Structures are given as structure tokens and as C-alpha cells.
Amino acid sequence: MNAVLQNAVEPFDAPLQVRGLSHRYEGQSVLSQIDLTLQPGSVLGLIGRNGAGKSTLIRAMLGLLQPAEGDCQVFGEPSLGLSDRTKTRLAYVPQQPEALAWLTAQQMLDYVGRFYPQWQATFARDMLRKWDIAPNKLLGKLSPGERQRVDLIRALASQPELLVLDEPAAALDPVARRDLLREIALRAGEAGATVLFSTHIVSDLERAASDIAFLHDGKVLLHCGVDETKERFARLWLPASMSAAAPTQTLGSRRHADGSLSLVIERDAQGRWPQAAGLPGARVDALGLEDLFVEIAG
């Protein structure tokens, strides 16, 4: 009862929401008519090929660039005019952090920590050691990978309600990547943090993400739960003699040299595959996310 009343007074504000977002660079369309909403506590993996517009989408969502069209909000506030209060609830790690280069890693963390009521100083110190960063080296003297690791530590230590990471895996070796995924998954699951991370490494996403969005040719082709994605889609292979019977509506299809055809098929509302899956010689292959990504974006 209480919850119902509260909802009526205070409409639910998604941690991140964009509507009708389009952007162009020098006349070239990068993003076109994107709608995307992150539910609280979800971990959304944003996947796309290099140059698909992932960073542009993230920057527009957070108000770091003004999109040509569309409406972006963070916790219900317009992204281009976030209040200080909302800013302390979010943490963003760009692909190439450049701020505060004249401080050492430890100085930067001590300094930044003062702005956050829930700062985890011990966690920050432990992670610096674990991720092999010399605390007394100037940030400007660190390699780009080390620099991003320090920034990831900074973002996690502030215990944000919304954590946005642009290609975090690029700077990390497999062990550190696993550490990061563990932090992401546990913080979302336990503290209820909402996470958005972009990547082109699909296996990262399969571990920690609850949801996945495929960004391709400036559009979000698919946005659904990781588990549902695996259960809902498959690849249908049809021999050349049967390929005329292929369903026409599909997320992706490829004709092979011998005339056979591979296409992405989707279960209908009753959970059935399209009829063509039952044709003689047809084969239905379960798809991992990586295969699905290649079928759609390849």
C-alpha cells in the first residue's frame, strides 16, 4: 500500500534513459533514433563493433555531448543540466581518462574521495596494490592502461548508484578483468547499483551482465536479458534446395558459396521456431552471444 502511494507521488526515475537520440559527425549519421532505458539494479552490456558509436551513445547519455536530436536523462534529470547531487550518484570511466595528471594515483584518490560520503579508502588502497599501480607515480607518467585502472578504482570506491564504463576491459589483463567483473556483478546484485558497460569482448558480458544491447549501424538492434537472448534466438541452416522456404523477417541472414543459407531465427510467443526449422535437411544451432553477434553484425 505504502509503495503504491509513493509511486503515485514520486514517479519512477530510471537511472539512465534516452528517447529518440540521433547524432551526426560532419553530416555522417552515427546514432539514429535510439531509445534505451536502464532498470535499477540491472547490468547492461552494450556491445558493438569498433566505431559502432558506443562511446558517442554513452557520452550523450551522460550529457558530455549535445546530441543532434533526442532526450537523455539521468535519474530523471536532463543529462545536459545535472545537479551536483545527481553527479555524486554516478561514476563514469572514459576510455582514456586525462584529468588530474599532475597528481599521483594516491593523491588523486585521496582528493576525489573527499567529495563522496561513502568513499571506500581501504578498497582503493587494496586495489592499487592488487592491480600493480605505484601509488606515488604521477598520473601523467602512467601508461594509458594503468591510467584507466586507477580511474576504475576511483569509480568503484565512490560506491556509485550508477556506474558507466566505456570499454573497461581494454586496459586489463584477464585476472584484473575477472576482478572487475566480480565487483560489477556483486555491486549490482547486492548494493542495487545500476551498471552500463560497453565492450567488444562478448565473454565479459556473458558473465556479469543481466541485459545486453547490440548497437549496430547506429541503431539498437536488440535489447533484452542475457538468458532470454540465448533461449529466444538460434541459427537456422538451410541447404540450397530448401533456401526458398526461408522466413523473410529475420535479424540477419547469410548465403554461403554453395547456395545454403544461415539465418537468425526467433521463437514466437508460444516458444516455437518458425516452420522452416522443421524442413528436411534443416538444422537449428543454439547460439552463444558471440555467435549471435557475428550473425547479426558480421
Add this chain to the structure above:
Amino acid sequence: MDASIFAIQPSAAEPIYRQIVEQLRRLIASGQLSPGELLPSVREVAGFHAVNPMTVSRAYGMAESEGLLERLRGKGMAVAPQARATSSPAQRLALLEPQLAEVARQAGELELAPELVLRRLRRLMGEP
């Protein structure tokens, strides 16, 4: 029992929560997990395998509704007392159904007589 009892393959086409439920069925049916035994907590499994805790919760919830697990107040999840007793040979055989169906399909494609395949399977299972 710790979180290493599960072997999770994130890249497999089978969703992680299904992998966990499937492994629970097998561990219980084979007696490797016995009734009353406590399972690692959701947090332990999620932390050990670096997977989303919601995925682990979903798997435990599904196993609970199947009667494999029961929730003990203040202690977490344990193997249900009746879990082993209910696993008849027919139920254990059902765990092999996907693999058997796949063998049957491939044997058909290779045009192998059932007798031939069965003889080989008997041999593999240790019968002369």
C-alpha cells in the same frame, strides 16, 4: 560445499542459470550432494565465478520449485530431504535424454542400425 562445485561456462549457448540447475540435478541424483547439505550462498557462487548474483538466485529459485532444494531460514539453501528419494531410475534417465536424442539423431544421419549403436553403448558402459 563451496562454490567450486559448479563448473560454469559463460560462453555456452545454454544460459548460466540452466547450467547451474542442470548440475544440481546431477549432483543430487548421483548422491554427490546429500539431503540436508548446505549449498554455497548466492554471494559465494557469484563472487567465485564473477557472475551476476541474480543469475544464481534464479537458478536456486528454479531448483527450489523443482523440489531439489529447500530454503532454511537463516541458513540459506540446502538439498531437500526428499530430493534423492524422488530420483527414480526413470528420472535419472531423463537427465540423459538430450544426449541420447543427439546420439539418436546423429546415428540416423550416419545410417547406423540401432543394434550396432546399442552394442557399442553396452560395451562403453562396461558390459561384455
